[in-house]
Structure formats: C-alpha cells, structure tokens
Amino acid sequence: MDVDGGHQPEEVSVYNIADILRESLDSSIKWPLLDDLASRLEAIGGNSREMMKVNRWLKEQLESLRAQGASSVDGARRAQVAAGLLELVENKDAMRQKTLEEIVLRRAPLVESGKVELQRGVETANKAHMSFDVEDVIPEYKCATADAAAVDACINGKITRFTNLFKGYCESKGIACDLKPLKNFSDNDVTAYGRIGAEGDVPLNELNVTVQGTTVFDYGVKAQITNIHALDDVCLFPGQMAAVTGRCLEDKFGVRYVASKLHCGIPADAPMATNHANQKFKNQNIHISVVRGCLLTESLEPVSFNHVFNKIKRDRPHVVFFMGPFVSVRQVAVDGDGLSRIGDITFIYKRFFHEISLLADLSQLEGTKFVIVPHCYDVLSGYPLPQPPLNSSESELRSVEYPDNVVFLSNPGLVRINGVLFGVTSCDPVSGIANNMVCIPDEKRVLRACEQLLLQRSFFPSYPTSTLPSEYAVDHGMLRRLEFAEDAVPDVFLFATSSNNEPFVEFAGERAFVGCHSAAVPKDAVVQMTTEIYIAPQEVDSTPIRPMELENRVSLVLALWRG
Template structure:
C-alpha cells in the first residue's frame, strides 16, 4: 500500500470544504491513538467497522474537550485615553482604583455568595460609598446634564384617567375636597407607657439609631409574638392547652408555633416545619404533614395553631389549621359607642414618582396638577421618592446630589399643601438617600433642629415613619410603603379548591390575621428588620378602617374583614405611567368596633 501524501489528503478533504490546517489534525497523534486502541483490543485489524468504532470512542472524545486557559497568561490591562474614557471604566477597575486609595478590598467567595438563593428573592444591588452616594464607574458621563429628557413612552400614553378598579357607590362621589382642615394624629405605641418603660424603648421618630440589635433580643421578640398569638388563638377557639411540638402522643393534640422552611430554598408542602415557643416546646420544631388538609395557605413567619397527631415524635400530621386572629375594628377615642366624622377626600400615591429611564419626574408633575385641580383634604405620598432602581441612579448618571433631588421635589409638593390640603409623607426602603432599615424612621428625624427646620420649610407636610397607623378625622388608616404583598406572594404556598380563594385578598388578609405590617420571617436580604422597634412600630393596634398596601402586584380595592384594603399601585411603572388612588369618606357617625365601608368610596385610576 503506497504512502498517501499530504497534498492528496488536502484535495480529498477540499471536496467537503474542510481545511486540514484549521482542523489541526496530527497524523502522528492519530497513528499513536490507533496503535493504543488496537493493542487494547488484542491487535484488531484495520477495517471500516473498526475505524468507525475508533472514531466514536477515541477521536470524538478528544475533540470535545474544552481547551484550558494557560495559568500564567495574564489579561492585558486596558489603557484609557481621551478617545475611550467616555465609554466608562469597568467596575472591577473602578474597585481596584478605589482600593488603591485605601478602600477595603472586596472579598472573593464570601459566605453570602455561596448561600443558596431562590429566583423569587434576587439580591438587590446597593453598592454605596461612605457619603451614601452610589459608587459608580468614573466617567465624564457622570457629570453630564442627563436625566431631564422626558420619557417618550410616558408622554405617548392614551389611557390617562382610566379607572382600574373601585369600591362603593361611585356615581354620586365628589372627589374635590371639603375645604375643612382635617385633624391628623399619628398613633404612638409608647403613649400609655410609664417614663421608665419609655426610656427602655427606642423612639423611631426621634434620633433613631439602629444596627445595635442583639440576637438574644431578637429571639425574645420572636418568641413573645408566638406567646401573644397563642393566647388569642386559645381564647377564640376555646383550646384547653397546647402540647409540646416534638412530644410523641397517640391521641390528637393542639400545637402552636411559627411556620418555617427546613432549608434555605423556597418553601413547599414537603419542607414545612413548625417551630414552637420556649414555654410550650423549648424552642423545638417538627416537620408537618399537610396531606390531610383540604385547604391551607402558609408562609414562613406565620404563627398558627393546629390539631393533629404525632405518634412517632418525628412528624406531625395536621388535621385542622387555625390561621391567626383578626383584631376588632377601632374603638372610639372618646370612650363612647360612637363618634362623628366630617366629609373628606384622600388622595393616595406610591412611588417611584419618575419613570425608570430619567429623573424628570413627569408623573409627579401630573399628580401635582391633579392635586391643584381637586384640592383633596389629605394627600398621602409613599416612597420611594429617589428610587434606587432608577436606571440613572443605579448607573450613577444623575446630575445632582440625591438629597437635593428629594428636597427639590418635596418643595414642589409642599407648594400645593395648605390648611385645607395637608400632605402625609412616608419613606421607603428603596429611597437611596434615607436610612435602610425597617421599621423606617420618618424623613428629617436625625435631630431636633432638623425636625424643626422641616416644619418651617415644609408647612402642612406631616412626615411619618414606615409603617404607621394614622387617625384622620377619626378614621384609622394603616399605611406601609414596603411591598409586603409581593414578597408574601413569592414565599406563600397554598392549596385551595378552584375558585375558593382570591389571591390578592388572601395575601392582604395575612397582615390582618397576623396583626402586623410585615409578618414574613425571615425577610428577603434587601429588607433589614430591627426587631427591637419592630415589636412596637410594626404591630397593628387594631384592624384599621382603611389599609393601604402599595405593591407591584395588580391594583385592587377590597372589603376584607370589614377593612377597606387598597393597592394603589405605583405612580410610575418602568418607562410607562402607573396608577394612584382616591378615597371619599362621607361624614356621619362612626360606631365603635364597626366597619365604615358603607361610607367609603374608593377608586384606583391611571395617572
């Protein structure tokens, strides 16, 4: 057999459009591979069948291997000059430059990065420096006049003023204000405390300091919440006593505790456990078998009671579930059976107040026009005002300091406020210029001087914490700017017959049955809860007449346990316009612990 020349091989492969040089075929390597392959199979002869087997088992595996990057090869450092500096410095280069000037190097492979996260709880990017401004790549674009270009998508909308949802009789509703000054009073959880007790509690509305929470104090608060709910469940359902969660018993018993997940992932029906209190169960927990329940709705942090059996002490088979207790509606403040209330109109809007692609605040400007036109008695504005999720803020392309942006827009809001049109302002944990903690102190809380200056600079504007309970003309409003509805929906598991449950109403009802504004535990990584103040400021003293829960979920107005629950939506949704709500409360007698829904008309409409 003659020797085949390289030129002949090239000609044959050219027929199939294959370049031998590009394919990097080494004839000597192929010969060595065939020799080893043949010897391993007792000197099998060369044939088409054996060559096909050789190709599948040896050559194909060799070519599929991913080439390794040389260990000693270093990536060339990019050099910036006048022609390419406008493109911006890479984040890693910016961090290295920051570290060169004494910054703390970013650690690689931290425990937080290795932690298992679920897609429902993505980590929020909040990279800031010591001046509370976002640390961003160095670029002349950071100092260019950007952010004032109006959003084309917002300006081209055609559905402004459309009503999304409503409750009550809207035919005879009058949305203009009454012209009378409303009385506004913030519920103070320390109102009935002794001076000694007040000294041991942090005041959220004063010079509030956080990040001093001890694990023992946090555990005590969480345990006390179980004990308080256990007492109410026991009274409502006439339960004789609660058993130890991990005690093996043959007869049916009743347990009480907090719903938890047995791992770091999203909870499912097979991973639910019940954590008991210190008093009844010494803090022990037990897995739950929910297969016998015909209907349930559970989320991590929910405090429940349940009937069932635990024959082995290893798993509790649930037969009946008690999902919290709804408190009574507000009692009259004058210790009588009823109290009078005047007509009033309330406008409610939640941020962001600018579209995500700019900082021109067009939706806020349109809302201010609406306020000037209708002059509602009270305007409730909930953050974020300077949204950390805004594209320009996140990328560091704003032209002004963050505090200045907020104060400028707050001045525009204050200009429309008056004695007969008062404004309530709540912060949000998405406000990049404010304290990143929940419960969240009001704006300008840092010192007595700052609070006095805010009253002078912004008259008729009331700065409230998040969350809060507010008495407006004897009508109790529960307010929170956190998107607890969305976060509960991401963690909740439920099993309900088709059409048996309204998901939005069910999520809102969880807050009423758990008696606090944020019953989810543990919270997502972007919500930092201080449980020392949570115990006092996040608990609901009663079921409010009106509960406002702004969320990215679908807007609604619903009657839930006699409470008017409203999701006004966001004033801006991405680059498009969003929604806001308006509420009319007709004057008359407010009966103690009775619903006033018959006197309420509410709408959610597009900006």
C-alpha cells in the first residue's frame, strides 16, 4: 500500500502492524474519518470482537463515500488511504483471531542429542531425492451382501489362516508348536488357537472371555478362558486371533481353559532399512503433515483452511495427507434438511480439491506430495471398508484433472517414502479395541491396542464381527484386503484417534504408531490443527541393510490455531 504517493512500507506482520497504522494515521492527509478511526482503534485495544465492529463501521463509511463520489485528487488519495487502513485492520483482526502455536509432543533421541537438526521441509535440500511410491491400491469392486452364513464362513477362514500363520512363525523361530483341538482334555497344559470373544452380548472382562475354534478342526467349540487375573501381561479383545495355553476342563458349564499363557497374534520381524533408501535422506529429515479434512462443522457451516494452506506454503513439507471424511454421511443424516442447506455436495468436494490443486501447482510446492485419503463415512465414497480412492472411475471426481503431485489413496492405504512403509487410514482403529479390552496392566491400554494392529496384521483386527451393528461397515468379500501381507507390514501406522486424545506416538515391535487427530465431527467453534511428523535420517553407515530404528528417529509436533 502506497500511503504518501511514493513510499512503499515493509510487509505487514504482527510485529510492525501497530507502527504502520500509527504512521498512516499521522500522515499529512487530514480527514475527519482518520481521526475517528484512530480514536476507535485506540479505544478497543486488543479486543478482537470490537475490532470486527470497527471493520464493519469502516466498510459502511467507505460505501457511503463511494456513493457520494470522489471528484477531487485529494478525495481519491483519501479513499486510497482509507482502503489501505481497512486492509490493515482486516489483517490485524485475522492475526488476532488465529494464533499458531506449535507444541513439540516428542523429540526424537537423534534430535535431542544434537546429532540431527529438526527441519521443516522448506529448510531441507533433499526433496528432489525423495522416493514416493503408492502400493497395493484397492480396486473398484461390487459390494457383497453378507448374511450370517457368510460372516461365519469369514470367521472360520480367518481362524484357519491365522492358525497356519502361527504355526509357520513357530517353525521359523524353532519354537515347539503342537496345536490341539479346543476340546482336548489332559492333565498337562495344551495349546489351542482361536478367536477371542465374550460370553453373552456384554463388554469383555476377565470373567467372560471365550475362545472360539473352527467348525472343521474344533467342531465349532467355544471355551471359556479362566485364570486371566493371574497372568502378568494380557491384552484381549473381541475378534482377536490368539493361542491359549493351559489345562482344558469340562464341567456342567461347558469347556474351559485354566490359562497359563496367552499368545496374541503373530510377532513380526523388526523393520529393516537399505543403505540405498537411507541415502535418499541426504542426512536431513523428511517432514510429513497430516490435515484433518472435515469441510463442515457440526452445524453444517463451512470450515476455512486458509491458515492451514498458508502454513503449508510456509513450511513446504515433503508430504501432506488430507484425511476424510470430508463431508460425513453422519452429518447429513442428523440434520433432516441438511442436504437442502449445504447445496451440491459434489461441488463442495470439487471446490476443496481444486484448492488443493492450486496449492500443489505452486512452483515452491511442486516437490510436495498431496495425498487425499477417503473415509467410509464420506458422502461421495459409496464403499465400505476397504475403499478405493475417491477419484475411482465410477466417482464424480474422476473427470477432474489434478496435478501430478496430488495423489488419491485407498483406505486403508500403503505409501513407501524413502524406504519407510506407511500404513494409512482415516478411521480410528485404536479406540474400538481399547474401549472393549481386558488389559493387564491397565495403564498400557493404548500401547497394547496399537501393538495389536501389528500382531493381528490389520488396522481392523476385530473384523469380521458377528455382532451388529459394528462401528465401520466392512465388505466381507474383500476382508483379506484389510490384512497386511507378510512382505507389506507397515513400519509407521498413521490413523485417526479418539475425540478425547491429542496426537500421540507409541512404539511397539520396533514400529511407530501415530494417532494424528480426532475422528469426531468438529463443533461450531472448531479449533484447527495439523500433526507434523519428522523422520530423521540414520547415521551414515556402509552396511547394505540395517534395522530401521524408528524410535530414535521419529519426532511429533502439534500445530494448533487458537483464537
């Protein structure tokens, strides 16, 4: 803004805006409106609500002057000053309304020790060397209707599959493994494999845990597991695949096991990194930003992402994940006239993805990957879990052209970045487990729930479920696509978390588990946030392959806009 015909003031910031306002108001142009504006600004101080009132008042004054017309040169200069002041007021109000706070939730030991510097994407020079590969995309498919018989068949198939995986694991590690049918009475301990459940339609507790076998090997027997309270380390939840070791007894109440040991899931080998992949880091970290993409508040008001986009332009991360639901079917279903009030939903999606495309097209962001992850509650998806990408061939979004660095991912999806395999889902897989779990010790509930995603080889280990309704709809014909193949077990798990938790990171099985943001629909007074993940490079080593050591490398930062 040119306030005196030739002098261009420095760029407006929170540090200099007061001085610029004062300089503008003390200019040689004398105009009663300036004096009035100065007194109003002085009176309100830092009150943001009153600032908005001043803003509206000034707009009305300018409209009035425009209606009268500015015939003289002096009048035109006055209007120029007034317009500039209005812009400054708006900028000052916007900055007061949204204050960015960045909170370090975890600093990686490599960073803490000073061996590696924590750097935003804009501060690194390794983006051009980054490798980014999407793996195992979910194809479009015809959804199958699952009746009780189909669900039972899926349950039997999964028990058989995991029984064989457990046998294979034991053989590979030289562990004696002689699995017996569930109904196998002996004076000595025996080991059987099955699916954890509960007696009756009630939450799981130490007294009602059961294990269910297959209809072929175990003749459909379901046995109660007792003595759980005496075990040191327990994590049990409905749908879990587990081996139980103990004495098998039968009385008038049925078959039961007096457990001496529980083996939950299939342990995985530690993730390894190749020297070739490590070289892509160029001794600098990679920076990943995760954005919750909910476009409407609980009352169906639009959510602004301007401050998020501005931060992305400032930081230039290596990868940005936008996670759905973008418009949730739950939001529309709750409000009877919601559809009529919000208008064309397809347009809402297209407009937001167009904004992302404009961002991705900026020259300074051409090295950043923008990844769009759907949710099974997304209005435009039409698929249960697993979900194809939102721009699949049958989608209304397919006809739109997107920049090459905009990527549509499946849900769940797999992305390999510099050799690190990320498993990504926009759903909340942990809360459903942790809220209906027998966990000893109880304070490790979240950690144990995260660990089970690895040991059960799935973001959704409770499925298939014989109890309806379940939290998420699942296509039982595609159930295997929800499980991780042996050569595609993620190194880093990214997912939504419960509404009561801030972002967190846990480590188990030498993997990282990052809960990124709340899965709940935002209230009217929405507080925007992003989760920033930094993965430090490993120290230079000539070893061709080595442990990935993620616990030493992962930092987590919460970016929070207050106001």
